[in-house]
Amino acid sequence: MSNILTFPILFFNHLGRISIAIINELGALTIFSFRAAALMFSYPFQFKKTIHQVFFIGVKSLLVIVIVAIFTGMVLGLQGYYTLVKFGSEGLLGAAVAMTLIRELGPVLTAIMIIGRAGSSMAAEIGIMRISEQIDCLETMDIDSSRYLISPRIGAALISFPLLTAIFDVIGIIGGWLTGVLLLNLNGGIYFHRIESSVALHDVAGGFIKSFAFALIVSIICCYQGYFTHTKPGGFGAKGVSLATTSAVVMSCIVVLAADYALTSFML
Amino acid sequence: MSANLIEFRNVTKRFGERTILDQVNCTIEEGQTTTIIGKSGVGKSVTLKHIIGLLEPDDGDILFHDKPLGKMRRKERRAMRREFSYMFQNNALFDSMTVFENIALPLVEKTSFDKAEIERRVVSKVEQLELSEVLHKYPSQISGGMQKRVALARALVTEPKIVLFDEPTTGLDPIRKNAVLGMIAHYQKQLGFTAVVVSHDIPDVFFISNRIIILYDRQVIFQGSPFELEIFDHPLIEEFIHSLRSLKDERNGMETRRSFERQFVHEYGLVNTRDEFTVILFTIKDLEEVKKNAGDITAQKIIQSLAALVEKHIGVMGISARHSDYEILSILPHMDQNRVEKLLQRMGKELRNHKVIEVQNDAGACQAFSIVAGLAHGKPGMELDTLVAQAKSRQVSLAVLSCSKES
Numbered sequence: 001m002s003n004i005l006t007f008p009i010l011f012f013n014h015l016g017r018i019s020i021a022i023i024n025e026l027g028a029l030t031i032f033s034f035r036a037a038a039l040m041f042s043y044p045f046q047f048k049k050t051i052h053q054v055f056f057i058g059v060k061s062l063l064v065i066v067i068v069a070i071f072t073g074m075v076l077g078l079q080g081y082y083t084l085v086k087f088g089s090e091g092l093l094g095a096a097v098a099m100t101l102i103r104e105l106g107p108v109l110t111a112i113m114i115i116g117r118a119g120s121s122m123a124a125e126i127g128i129m130r131i132s133e134q135i136d137c138l139e140t141m142d143i144d145s146s147r148y149l150i151s152p153r154i155g156a157a158l159i160s161f162p163l164l165t166a167i168f169d170v171i172g173i174i175g176g177w178l179t180g181v182l183l184l185n186l187n188g189g190i191y192f193h194r195i196e197s198s199v200a201l202h203d204v205a206g207g208f209i210k211s212f213a214f215a216l217i218v219s220i221i222c223c224y225q226g227y228f229t230h231t232k233p234g235g236f237g238a239k240g241v242s243l244a245t246t247s248a249v250v251m252s253c254i255v256v257l258a259a260d261y262a263l264t265s266f267m268l
Numbered sequence: 269m270s271a272n273l274i275e276f277r278n279v280t281k282r283f284g285e286r287t288i289l290d291q292v293n294c295t296i297e298e299g300q301t302t303t304i305i306g307k308s309g310v311g312k313s314v315t316l317k318h319i320i321g322l323l324e325p326d327d328g329d330i331l332f333h334d335k336p337l338g339k340m341r342r343k344e345r346r347a348m349r350r351e352f353s354y355m356f357q358n359n360a361l362f363d364s365m366t367v368f369e370n371i372a373l374p375l376v377e378k379t380s381f382d383k384a385e386i387e388r389r390v391v392s393k394v395e396q397l398e399l400s401e402v403l404h405k406y407p408s409q410i411s412g413g414m415q416k417r418v419a420l421a422r423a424l425v426t427e428p429k430i431v432l433f434d435e436p437t438t439g440l441d442p443i444r445k446n447a448v449l450g451m452i453a454h455y456q457k458q459l460g461f462t463a464v465v466v467s468h469d470i471p472d473v474f475f476i477s478n479r480i481i482i483l484y485d486r487q488v489i490f491q492g493s494p495f496e497l498e499i500f501d502h503p504l505i506e507e508f509i510h511s512l513r514s515l516k517d518e519r520n521g522m523e524t525r526r527s528f529e530r531q532f533v534h535e536y537g538l539v540n541t542r543d544e545f546t547v548i549l550f551t552i553k554d555l556e557e558v559k560k561n562a563g564d565i566t567a568q569k570i571i572q573s574l575a576a577l578v579e580k581h582i583g584v585m586g587i588s589a590r591h592s593d594y595e596i597l598s599i600l601p602h603m604d605q606n607r608v609e610k611l612l613q614r615m616g617k618e619l620r621n622h623k624v625i626e627v628q629n630d631a632g633a634c635q636a637f638s639i640v641a642g643l644a645h646g647k648p649g650m651e652l653d654t655l656v657a658q659a660k661s662r663q664v665s666l667a668v669l670s671c672s673k674e675s
Contacts (some may be wrong), residue, residue: 129362137360140320141351141374141426149375 027062032227033220036150046152053156057118061164068113069106069168073175076100080176081184086230093189095198097176098169102199102207106169108250108260111214115252119222121250122153125224127241135227150227161215162208206267213263217255222248269520273298273430273462274319274336281326288314290486291328296479301456303473306483312466313357316432317484319464320352321345329666333633350378353428357393357435357466359419362409367394367401371422378426379669393421396461397451420448433465437472445469447568449476450593450628454559475593504594527588532652535665544603546608547644548582550574555594574639576636581615584591597656605645612641612666619667 040046076097084090126149129135138145173195180186225248229240232247274296281289291666296302296319319332321337329336332348344638353374368390375386378513390636394400397417402410407418416436433452435443449469453476456463467473474480474494482497490497502571524536524620539590552570554559559567571594577607578588578596587601642663644655 076424132363133356133358134319134358134362136322137356139322140349140352140354141378142346143374143377152573 001241001251012235017131019179021226025108026067028228029220029224032146032224033216036146036154036220036223037216039147040151040155042147046147046155047147049148049152050155050159052078053152054159057114057156057162058120058163061114061117061160063114063165064117064168065110065168069171070178071169072105073097073101073172073177074107074179075175076105076172081180081186090186091190092194092196092198093176093180093186094173097180098173098195098199099203101176101204104264106165106172106215107161107207107210108178108256110165110168110211111218111256112253114161115218115222115249117257118251119218119252122182122219122222123226123245125243126150126223129230130227130229131237145227149165150223153223154216156248157215157219158212161211161218162243165207165211168172191236194198199260202267209267210260210263213259214256217259219254221255224248225251239255272296272354272465273299273332275330275331275334276315276318277331279318279325279330281318281323282326282610288484289318289325290488290635292488294481294488294491295463296464298462299460299475300478301453301465301476302479302481303465303467303477304467304481304483305468306476307468307469310483312483312511316434316466319584320354320432321349341360350560353423353426353431355419355423355431355433355436357438359407359415361415361422363407366404366406367399367410367418370407370418371425373588376424376540384642389425390421397421401422403596412439416440416444416448417451420451424459427459428461430462430464430513433467434462435466435468437467439467443572446472446571448565449473450559453558453593464492473603475590485503528587529652532587543601544648545586545603545646546603547592547655547659548598548608548612548638548641549601549644549656550578550596550598550641551660551663552594552637552639558637570637577615577618581611591656597659599646605636605643606645612643615641616666619669636668639663641666 013256056076078095078097080093080100081090084092084096114227135145135149138148163235177188177191181191225244229244230236230242232243272295276292276294279289280287280293280607292315304312304315304624314323318325324338329338331337332340337345362373364372371390371393372386375381375389378388381389391400391403394403397420399414399417399421402414406413410418420436423433436452437448439446448559449472452463452465455461467471474497477494479487479496480490480492480494482631487515492500538558552574555567558570559596560609571590572640574641575588575590575596578598582588582598582600585603586598588596588598591597638662642659644658644662646655
């Protein structure tokens with residue numbers, strides 16, 4: 001009898017604790033992100049560090065983005081052709097590939113590639129700085145660690161994501177052209193004509209809005225996970241950094257996909 | 269009388285269920301070197317982090333110039349923090365930056381100096397701390413001792429008013445340990461900053477400290493000068509000091525000063541306990557100048573060499589101990605004054621022939637220094653301080669030597 005009574009109490013107790021922990025985490029994340037974003041626009045500006053991060057997030061991710069984009073475009077071309085040919089609409093392949101890439105796959109796959117390459121490294125680097133007291137050291141020198149470490153990374157992500165997305169889209173379209181036109185003998189003129197006639201400015205703008213949103217999401221989540229490595233339950237030192245890196249990657253991917261759905265439903 | 273710079277009033281700090289500091293009260297005086305000693309995990313670093321504001325107390329107040337930190341505005345706290353510098357226990361060097369960039373960081377970020385001025389200041393500190401060779405290396409490419417010195421250079425490059433040293437000598441060999449302590453004392457005197465040192469290097473830290481704070485079992489059990497600590501008779505402190513102290517002075521293998529003085533009281537100080545004896549006080553003159561011009565490590569090697577010479581010639585015939593940072597005191601029973609004088613002549617000859625202190629002459633940064641020695645004739649029941657004063661007043665030159673920068 002007593003078990004029947006205590007079970008709901010324990011259940012709600014546990015649920016309450018989890019809810020409070022989630023609200024606390026969200027509150028901390030919100031304060032952290034607003035503060036870091038605001039510091040981007042306050043003096044002293046971190047131009048040099050932002051450019052350095054653009055090189056790290058943008059330039060160094062270029063090769064992986066090009067490789068993924070070309071194969072994504074080629075697969076889209078291949079799959080799209082065999083689907084469209086059933087309806088006698090293979091002439092629409094260019095439009096199908098371009099619309100899919102510009103509106104959906106370009107921003108999402110670019111974000112996921114950057115999470116894997118630069119996001120994980122952001123979380124690990126900041127996490128190591130936290131556990132080796134380098135962040136505390138900055139604070140003792142009266143250097144704002146958010147301004148010094150986080151703002152340049154957010155700024156660099158906001159610059160790099162849209163540019164890499166644009167490159168992804170273009171290379172992806174070329175990949176589609178390789179399979180559709182060179183391999184499957186579709187007319188090249190029709191391929192590009194359909195792209196020109198079907199892709200509107202709002203499609204491109206939508207893709208860029210997504211990439212800006214993903215840039216904020218990825219940079220904030222990855223930096224936040226690294227910055228608060230020391231508060232992770234059950235993980236100190238190297239283990240704490242590995243946990244922070246893992247959760248940075250997993251959370252960023254999930255939130256990017258969820259945000260993609262939300263943004264798509266608003267924009268359609 | 270120095271003014272109170274920082275005051276802890278009933279400070280309590282807990283991490284979860286664990287209480288680290290419990291109603292701690294202590295003061296840190298301006299312009300002095302205060303050393304916080306205590307066993308590992310007793311909350312020494314936590315105390316230091318409270319001072320600079322990296323941690324907030326759960327209860328109680330920390331006052332800076334009589335103003336509670338908790339009531340300071342953000343602007344005031346930032347202004348206060350600019351007066352501080354902090355040397356971390358694990359150095360906290362930025363591993364993706366070179367030694368130069370690490371030392372220059374606070375100047376680059378927090379001052380309006382131009383590039384040339386920053387370079388001048390960094391190079392000046394680097395030369396003083398003998399780091400010129402590793403200026404463009406990364407922290408992972410240099411030894412632990414060098415990393416400590418880089419951290420020290422970074423802490424001092426902004427010429428702060430208050431410097432907090434969190435176990436600055438951990439992991440160093442005895443020579444470098446004393447070199448770092450010597451550097452702290454040297455710069456503290458030269459720049460006049462307030463130094464707060466966390467350490468468990470007893471008795472070495474006593475020589476550089478004006479005040480000692482002992483943390484034990486979550487509380488401050490003693491605060492006062494090293495002299496007050498020596499005369500403070502409390503079984504808990506006695507047990508505590510004994511547990512931390514090594515039996516021999518790590519630097520020279522001699523008795524520690526405290527053990528030396530205890531032996532003196534028991535074996536020589538009591539009337540009718542022994543025959544007459546001779547006290548010799550060796551002093552290295554111009555050691556500060558040596559440190560300045562030839563580096564702290566060279567200075568430490570000179571002290572160590574003199575200690576080795578004393579041990580070689582006096583050894584088991586008497587007892588010897590470091591009396592201060594640049595003095596060694598020996599007591600010789602069963603030896604008349606003539607024999608002692610002959611002994612000193614032999615030691616002087618050995619010193620002059622450079623057989624003991626092997627330092628190269630160098631036209632660049634060479635600094636001459638001398639070693640003097642004085643005798644006092646002791647009788648049972650005499651005070652040690654009286655004998656030391658007598659020996660000091662009779663000191664004559666044993667040898668004048670020169671030293672150079674380490675190669």
